[in-house]
Amino acid sequence: MNTIRRRLTVWYAVAxxxxxAAFGLxxxxxxxxxxxxxxxxxxxxxxxFAARWLVESKRVVGRLTDRAPGRPPALDPGVAAxxxxxxxxxxxxxxxxxxxxxxxxxxxxxxxxxxxxxxxxRAAPASSAxxxxxxxxxxxxxxxxxxxxxxxxEAAILVVAVDTDExxxxxxxxxxxMLAAAPVIVLAALMLxxxxxxxxxxxxxxxxxxxxxxxxxxxxxxRLAVPMTGDEVSRLAQTxxxxxxxxEQSFGTLRRFTADASHELKTPLMVxxxxxxxxxxxxxxxxxLVPALDEALGQVNRMSHMVESLLTLAxxxxxxxxxxxxxxxxxxxxxxxxxxxxxLGEPAGIAVTVDVPEAAEVLPVDAERIRQLLMNLVTNAxxxxxxxxxxxxxxxxxxxxxVLAVRDTGIGISPGDVDRIFDxxxxxDQARSRTGDRxxxxxxxxxxxxxxxxxxxxxxxASRPGKGSAFLVALPRPAPAPGxxx
Ligand code: ADP
Numbered sequence: 145m146n147t148i149r150r151r152l153t154v155w156y157a158v159a160x161x162x163x164x165a166a167f168g169l170x171x172x173x174x175x176x177x178x179x180x181x182x183x184x185x186x187x188x189x190x191x192x193f194a195a196r197w198l199v200e201s202k203r204v205v206g207r208l209t210d211r212a213p214g215r216p217p218a219l220d221p222g223v224a225a226x227x228x229x230x231x232x233x234x235x236x237x238x239x240x241x242x243x244x245x246x247x248x249x250x251x252x253x254x255x256x257x258x259x260x261x262x263x264x265x266r267a268a269p270a271s272s273a274x275x276x277x278x279x280x281x282x283x284x285x286x287x288x289x290x291x292x293x294x295x296x297x298e299a300a301i302l303v304v305a306v307d308t309d310e311x312x313x314x315x316x317x318x319x320x321x322m323l324a325a326a327p328v329i330v331l332a333a334l335m336l337x338x339x340x341x342x343x344x345x346x347x348x349x350x351x352x353x354x355x356x357x358x359x360x361x362x363x364x365x366x367r368l369a370v371p372m373t374g375d376e377v378s379r380l381a382q383t384x385x386x387x388x389x390x391x392e393q394s395f396g397t398l399r400r401f402t403a404d405a406s407h408e409l410k411t412p413l414m415v416x417x418x419x420x421x422x423x424x425x426x427x428x429x430x431x432x433l434v435p436a437l438d439e440a441l442g443q444v445n446r447m448s449h450m451v452e453s454l455l456t457l458a459x460x461x462x463x464x465x466x467x468x469x470x471x472x473x474x475x476x477x478x479x480x481x482x483x484x485x486x487x488l489g490e491p492a493g494i495a496v497t498v499d500v501p502e503a504a505e506v507l508p509v510d511a512e513r514i515r516q517l518l519m520n521l522v523t524n525a526x527x528x529x530x531x532x533x534x535x536x537x538x539x540x541x542x543x544x545x546x547v548l549a550v551r552d553t554g555i556g557i558s559p560g561d562v563d564r565i566f567d568x569x570x571x572x573d574q575a576r577s578r579t580g581d582r583x584x585x586x587x588x589x590x591x592x593x594x595x596x597x598x599x600x601x602x603x604x605x606a607s608r609p610g611k612g613s614a615f616l617v618a619l620p621r622p623a624p625a626p627g628x629x630x
Contacts, residue, residue: 148341148345149338149341149342149345150338152337152340152341152344152345153334153337153338153341154334154337156333156334156336156337156340156341157330157333157334157337160329160330160333160337161326161330161333164322164326164329164330168319168322171318171322172315172318172319175314175315175318176315179311179314179315180286180311182311183286183306183308183311184274184286184288187232187274187286187287187288187304187305187306188272188274188288188290190230190232190234190288190304191272191288191289191290191302191303191304192290194227194230194234194236194290194302194304195290195292195302197223197226197227198223198236198292198295198299198302199292199294199295201220201222201223201226202295202298205220205222205223207220207298208220208223208244208295208298208299209238209244209298209299216242217238217242217244217298218244218245219236219244219245219299224245227245227247228247228248230247230249230304231249232247232249232304232305232306233246233247233249233250233252233253233257233261233285233304233305233306234246234247234249234250234302234303234304235247235250235258235261235262235265235302235303235304235305236299236301236302237262237265237266237299237300237301237303238297238298238299238300239296239297239298239300240297241262241263241266241301243258243259243262244299246258250305252281252282253280253281253282253285253305254281256281257280257281260277260280261277261287261303261305262301262303264277264287264289264303265287265289265291265301265302265303266300266301268289268291268301271291272288272289272290272291273288273289274286274287274288274289275287276308277305280305282307283307283308283309284307284308284309285305285306285307285308286305286306286308286311287303287304287305287306288303288304288305289301289302289303289304290302290303290304347371347377347381348377348380350369351368351377351380351381351384354366354368354369355368355384358388361395361399364388364391364392364395365392366388367385367388367389368381368384368385368388369381370382370385400569401568401569404568404569404586405450405454405569408450408569408585408586409447409450409451412443412444412446412447413443413447415439415443416439416440416443416444419436419439419440419443420436420440422436423436423437446583446585449585450585450587453585453587453588453591454587456591457568457587457590457591457594460594465594465598467510467513467598467599468510468512469508469509469510470508470509470510470511471506471507471508472506472507472508472509472511472514473504473505473506474505474506474507474509474514474539474546474548474619475500475501475504475505475539477511477514477515477518478498478500478518478537478538478539478548479498479500480515480518481515481518481519481521481522481537482496482497482498482537484519484522485498485522485525485526485535485537488522488523488526489526489535492526492529492531493531493532494526494529494531494532494533494534494535495533495534495535496534496535496536496537497534497535497536497537498536498537498538499536499537499538499539500538500539501539501540501541505539505541505546507546507619507621507622508622509599509619510595510598510599513595513598513599514548514595514599516591516595517548517591517592517595517596517617518537518548518550520588520589520591520592521550521592521615521617522535522537522550523588524550524584524588524589524615525550525551525552525554525613525615526552527584528552528554528555528613529552529553529554529555529612530554530555533552533553533554533612534552534553535550535551535552535553536549536550536551536552537549537550538551542618544620544621545601545618545619545620545621546618546619546621547616547617547618547619548616548617548619549614549615549616549617550614550615551612551613551614551615552612552613552614553611553612554612554613555609555610556607556608556609556610556611556612556613557572557605557607557609557613558572558573558609559609561573562605562607565589565605566589566590566592566593566603567586567590568586568587568590569585569586569587570586570589571584571585571586589603592615592617596617596618596619599619599620600619600620601617601618601619601620602617602618603615603616603617603618604616604618
């Protein structure tokens with residue numbers, strides 16, 4: 145848990161750091177760009193002012209240059225005086241490219257620098273031009289050139305330039321302040337992230353603590369407190385609660401199953417033990433042992449039947465009860481069950497009828513399991529039908545299924561029990577109270593249900609107490625092959 149918190153904090157800080165770096169870069173580039181635009185504007189304005197002064201001076205004085213014989217032309221000192229206050233480098237040249245004037249800042253660039261500025265100015269187009277020149281003394285310079293067509297050829301080109309370091313200071317200072325502030329911000333982000341992650345993960349810690357308190361099957365009834373936030377944590381708590389409920393249910397079923405199984409086995413064992421003990425102490429002749437042995441055999445048979453059923457269900461639960469499906473005419477299976485029913489029904493005074501269709505009803509089934517299912521239903525029907533009653537077996541063809549029906553006119557099932565008769569070990573009150581008459585384990589219908597469902601079908605019951613019951617097993621018919629007979 146702690147590591148998630150730490151990881152979240154670090155990621156948060158890293159994300160913030162990256163976002164800040166990107167923001168800083170964009171801001172720096174944008175500031176730099178606009179600073180250069182401002183600078184260009186300033187240089188051009190300066191050049192225009194200077195040009196206007198030159199034009200005005202020419203109009204008033206009539207000339208601009210002071211031309212002493214044998215010397216190169218130079219700007220008239222009266223006119224040049226105005227430019228002495230100009231802070232930036234200013235260079236004025238005539239049409240042949242001869243320098244007429246260079247301001248104090250321009251002179252600092254040296255002869256080479258001035259010449260280069262003049263060359264740039266002469267190469268510039270007719271209208272004004274701007275650019276950056278590298279390699280000048282004192283570093284990179286931004287320049288603006290203005291041609292002076294109205295003064296040509298006496299003065300032809302005006303260039304104003306300024307060291308870019310002077311203006312780049314603004315954006316650079318911005319980056320510096322950001323770098324200085326970055327550690328503080330990242331540290332604050334780490335602390336804040338740690339707090340936020342702690343808050344977000346707090347409910348999870350609570351859930352883990354609550355889950356840890358559920359140590360065994362007895363504490364499975366506990367439920368986690370679901371936060372009312374409706375977020376992921378509350379969903380997690382709900383999901384875990386659902387899982388706990390299912391676990392509790394399966395645990396309960398398992399516990400009940402174990403208790404029921406041991407209870408059901410205990411009774412016959414006690415009967416056998418008492419019978420054997422009695423025989424050992426009371427019987428004097430071997431003939432007197434026979435009834436006790438007979439009783440013991442009956443109980444042992446009952447127990448082995450139950451153990452067999454338990455084994456089947458245990459295999460089902462483990463998913464180790466494979467079925468072998470093979471096409472089989474269900475009429476044969478129903479008729480077989482009918483014969484058994486007749487045999488069982490005759491001594492009990494119960495009439496049995498069997499009704500199967502004329503046409504074969506072939507379905508892929510595990511014949512052995514279907515036989516077991518029919519046998520369970522038939523023995524139940526005979527068992528729970530008093531003398532004089534009837535048991536009817538039928539195979540009925542429906543649109544999408546084939547129905548195996550076992551109907552009786554027996555004691556019926558009370559409405560409260562109908563939903564539970566398929567549960568393991570469930571036995572109706574009447575069945576329990578007369579165990580001698582109607583021995584059973586309460587496992588038969590649970591096995592029937594599994595067999596029906598393993599065939600993709602279902603088992604249902606309709607019953608009225610005192611009137612009888614009808615057990616219907618519907619097995620789905622495979623879809624007819626296209627073009628084949630339905
Ligand atoms: P049992 O071994 O008790 O017959 P089953 O699982 O086969 O166990 O049946 C469960 C219970 O369902 C029975 O105890 C009985 O109460 C009821 N039952 C099953 N079949 C019938 C029937 N044909 N008529 C009335 N009750 C039935």
